[in-house]
Amino acid sequence: MRVAQSIFAAIEYNRKVAEYNAARQQYDAEADAYWSSVADQRRSRNGKRRGNQDLRIDDYVLTQPPVYAGPPRPIDPYAPMEEPPPRKYVPVVADLLEAAAREFRFVPQQPQSEIEYKRAYARVAAAAGITREQAVRIYAFESSGNGKYDVQAGLEYPRPGAQAISTALGYNQLLSTNSVELLAEKGDQFIRALQTKAAGLTGDAREALQRKIAVLKAMIAFSRTVPDSWSAHDRLANTSKGLAIHALNLDLDVGPLLQTQKLLDSVVFARKQGHQATLTAAELEMMNLTGDGNGIDMIRMPSAWRERVPTANFFQPGGYARNPVASRNNVVAKLLAATNAKMDEETRLPGAKDLAGLFK
Numbered sequence: 001m002r003v004a005q006s007i008f009a010a011i012e013y014n015r016k017v018a019e020y021n022a023a024r025q026q027y028d029a030e031a032d033a034y035w036s037s038v039a040d041q042r043r044s045r046n047g048k049r050r051g052n053q054d055l056r057i058d059d060y061v062l063t064q065p066p067v068y069a070g071p072p073r074p075i076d077p078y079a080p081m082e083e084p085p086p087r088k089y090v091p092v093v094a095d096l097l098e099a100a101a102r103e104f105r106f107v108p109q110q111p112q113s114e115i116e117y118k119r120a121y122a123r124v125a126a127a128a129g130i131t132r133e134q135a136v137r138i139y140a141f142e143s144s145g146n147g148k149y150d151v152q153a154g155l156e157y158p159r160p161g162a163q164a165i166s167t168a169l170g171y172n173q174l175l176s177t178n179s180v181e182l183l184a185e186k187g188d189q190f191i192r193a194l195q196t197k198a199a200g201l202t203g204d205a206r207e208a209l210q211r212k213i214a215v216l217k218a219m220i221a222f223s224r225t226v227p228d229s230w231s232a233h234d235r236l237a238n239t240s241k242g243l244a245i246h247a248l249n250l251d252l253d254v255g256p257l258l259q260t261q262k263l264l265d266s267v268v269f270a271r272k273q274g275h276q277a278t279l280t281a282a283e284l285e286m287m288n289l290t291g292d293g294n295g296i297d298m299i300r301m302p303s304a305w306r307e308r309v310p311t312a313n314f315f316q317p318g319g320y321a322r323n324p325v326a327s328r329n330n331v332v333a334k335l336l337a338a339t340n341a342k343m344d345e346e347t348r349l350p351g352a353k354d355l356a357g358l359f360k
């Protein structure tokens with residue numbers, strides 16, 4: 001009897017495997033064709049822009065990505081139970097501080113109060129031309145409206161078992177790769193900013209800042225040991241020295257420069273693309289979410305198109321799969337509306353109000 005049951009179970013399992021494989025292959029073929037079309041249309045739009053040609057709505061894929069609706073992968077009744085793989089550890093602030101001390105003998109000058117860091121950030125952001133509306137609403141969106149200068153993705157709220165989900169850190173949630181890339185590309189201007197500040201100081205304060213400048217120069221040199229590309233900077237960012245660089249976001253002098261520059265780079269990019277109007281905070285967030293090129297594509301789109309163009313046009317398939325907000329709000333107009341609604345909600349919290357009050 002048991003032998004017959006085992007044979008039947010094996011036959012049934014093999015039937016389900018065949019059914020699953022057929023459904024999955026059909027879905028994979030549809031998904032591959034869809035995302036290839038998205039990539040082709042994106043290349044076509046970029047080419048038209050370089051040639052100063054007008055875009056049409058059919059330059060975008062106007063259908064939504066296919067969704068797998070077949071049977072689930074069957075479970076082999078005879079396979080041994082496997083433990084799920086351990087979750088990849090994400091470095092947290094303590095790791096960044098340890099790496100900074102070990103690799104560069106550097107201890108960030110952390111603020112004595114949250115308002116001290118907010119004041120420094122508001123001063124740097126305003127001087128760079130970031131508006132109060134942009135700074136406050138993006139801070140509210142990225143750090144949940146009450147986040148502190150060292151807030152990290154996944155740890156926004158105190159709850160049992162909370163774990164960091166990425167290295168995204170601070171008011172504008174810079175990744176460790178962002179920090180390395182910003183030093184590689186903008187490090188010289190950060191040095192000039194600190195040197196200007198040091199010129200107005202005397203005694204111990206000046207000596208301390210000069211030591212910090214020396215450390216910053218060493219970090220910049222390391223960030224420039226690879227080609228200026230995101231993938232190369234990402235490799236550095238995952239080293240001990242890369243994590244040490246990320247600790248700069250915690251520093252009262254350098255952190256606000258890094259956090260501001262991330263926004264400023266998008267503003268400058270938009271201007272170079274011919275968008276002279278002041279970006280709303282939600283528009284600026286689109287550039288942060290999807291990359292500057294995709295973000296400006298959404299921003300320059302006629303309003304009527306935003307109701308029809310799927311958000312999938314502005315993502316790679318993996319990024320889209322990891323971003324449930326973009327898939328739930330699956331056309332541009334909905335994604336912008338959801339972003340604005342979240343910003344409206346979070347700007348009512350004390351942290352956002354404190355930051356708003358510091359802008360002149």
